[in-house]
Amino acid sequence: xxxxxxxxTPDSTPGxTPDSTPGxTPDxTTGATSDSTPGxTPHLETEATPHPAFxxxxxxxxRFQRPTTALPYLAGADETRVAALFGLDAPAYRALLDDFExxxxxxxxxLLARTDFADAVDRLPLNDSPHIVxxxxxxxxxxxxxxxxxxxxxxxxxxxxxxRFTNLAVSGCTTTQALSYTPALAFQRPDMxxxxxxxxxxxxxxxxxxxxxxxxxxxxxLALLHDLARQRGPVxxxxxxxxxxxxxxxxxxxxxxxxxxxxxxxxxxxxxxxLLDRPEPTVDTRFDASAEGLYLDDGVHLDIAGQCEVVTAVxxxxxxxx
Numbered sequence: 001x002x003x004x005x006x007x008x009t010p011d012s013t014p015g016x017t018p019d020s021t022p023g024x025t026p027d028x029t030t031g032a033t034s035d036s037t038p039g040x041t042p043h044l045e046t047e048a049t050p051h052p053a054f055x056x057x058x059x060x061x062x063r064f065q066r067p068t069t070a071l072p073y074l075a076g077a078d079e080t081r082v083a084a085l086f087g088l089d090a091p092a093y094r095a096l097l098d099d100f101e102x103x104x105x106x107x108x109x110x111l112l113a114r115t116d117f118a119d120a121v122d123r124l125p126l127n128d129s130p131h132i133v134x135x136x137x138x139x140x141x142x143x144x145x146x147x148x149x150x151x152x153x154x155x156x157x158x159x160x161x162x163x164r165f166t167n168l169a170v171s172g173c174t175t176t177q178a179l180s181y182t183p184a185l186a187f188q189r190p191d192m193x194x195x196x197x198x199x200x201x202x203x204x205x206x207x208x209x210x211x212x213x214x215x216x217x218x219x220x221x222l223a224l225l226h227d228l229a230r231q232r233g234p235v236x237x238x239x240x241x242x243x244x245x246x247x248x249x250x251x252x253x254x255x256x257x258x259x260x261x262x263x264x265x266x267x268x269x270x271x272x273x274x275l276l277d278r279p280e281p282t283v284d285t286r287f288d289a290s291a292e293g294l295y296l297d298d299g300v301h302l303d304i305a306g307q308c309e310v311v312t313a314v315x316x317x318x319x320x321x322x
Contacts, residue, residue: 001138001199001242001263001300054088054096061086062096063143064301070170100143107144107308108152117312120319121157126192129236131164133190135181135225139243139302139310140169140196146310147194153311166190174200174213175221182225186232193229194314196240196285197222198275199300202267206260211267219274226280238318239282241272243310246289249299256298263300265289283317285310 067085068074074082083093111117126132134140134147142148151165166188168181175197185193201213213221222239229235245263250256268286275282287309289295294306302310 001203001245054092058086058088059096062088062093063100064138064141064171066141066143066167066170069141069168097143100148103144103304104148105152105156107149107304108156111149111308111312112153112157117153117315118157120315121153123319124154124158124315125236125318125321126154126158126161126163129191130162131166131188131190132192132194133166133185133188134169134194134196135178135185136169136194136196136240137173137200138169138171139199139307140167141171142301142307144304144307145169146307146314149307149311150314153315169196172200173197175218175225176201176213178225179221179228182228182232185229189233190235192236192238194238194240195222195225196242197225198271199242199263199268202242202263202271204262204264204267207262215267215270215274218271222275223278237280238314239275239278239280240310240314241275241282241284241286242268243302243306244268244286244289246295246299248290249295249297253298281317281321283314285313287313 065086067082068077078090079093080090083090086093088096112121136147139145140147145167147165147167147169154161154163154165168184168188170177178197198218201211201218203212204210205212226237229237244265245268247263247265250263256262265286272284272286276284287294287306289299294302294309296303
């Protein structure tokens with residue numbers, strides 16, 4: 001969805017690096033700015049682990065911003081330079097990254113303790129897909145995202161398959177901006193692409209304004225993104241619908257109100273229905289947005305328990321299609 005870290009305009013030129021944990025850009029969402037079978041959810045902390053030693057804004061920035069993906073000229077920059085962008089020194093930056101890694105690995109371990117989830121991971125059609133690339137916005141760029149949890153789950157459960165994961169998601173990205181991903185995607189030479197886009201297209205940038213990207217353009221962009229990738233070589237493609245939003249939280253969130261931006265589930269549903277009608281596999285991630293503990297306080301961005309719901313749906317859907 002929108003980049004939950006600043007009030008700056010999202011960068012429209014996401015980059016291409018082989019880094020396996022990237023993504024980021026900005027928007028007005030802060031002050032500066034299961035069991036996937038029906039039923040149970042894994043026992044997880046409903047909120048990301050707090051970092052009392054760090055400024056909350058720095059933690060949120062590092063969580064959602066991946067400068068080496070959003071800004072191609074930073075490719076290869078050492079951690080000292082990247083850390084400075086967040087007002088941190090290299091050890092502090094590394095400590096945050098390591099803790100996000102710890103949380104996603106722990107989430108994967110918790111999910112794998114469920115027999116049905118572990119069995120579904122075993123059935124994932126990955127033997128001929130050693131390199132999986134994700135493209136998306138902040139739901140995927142999040143360092144606590146479903147894609148990072150999936151990476152740990154597959155690595156823990158199926159280490160011999162040596163599957164590689166590359167996250168090219170950029171927070172705040174629309175489908176129009178994502179078209180500039182195609183060179184990055186080609187550079188990565190993926191065997192499988194997991195694409196979760198459309199949430200930012202559905203943003204209303206002002207009260208009474210239409211969506212940021214109209215539905216016909218969103219449909220055109222998504223189809224073109226897929227077709228351009230396929231022109232460069234065979235690739236297995238799976239869509240994820242944008243997640244639903246908690247409209248009441250969105251309306252009450254002070255930074256959204258100040259910026260005048262909003263979302264409505266009817267707009268997200270239109271994008272989801274288009275994806276579900278496409279011939280490629282599509283995972284529907286529109287679970288109940290009012291469920292306790294799945295969203296951050298803005299009602300748009302998922303917390304780690306919500307991300308676990310997404311990865312559970314992805315694993316079961318892909319395993320069922322195998």
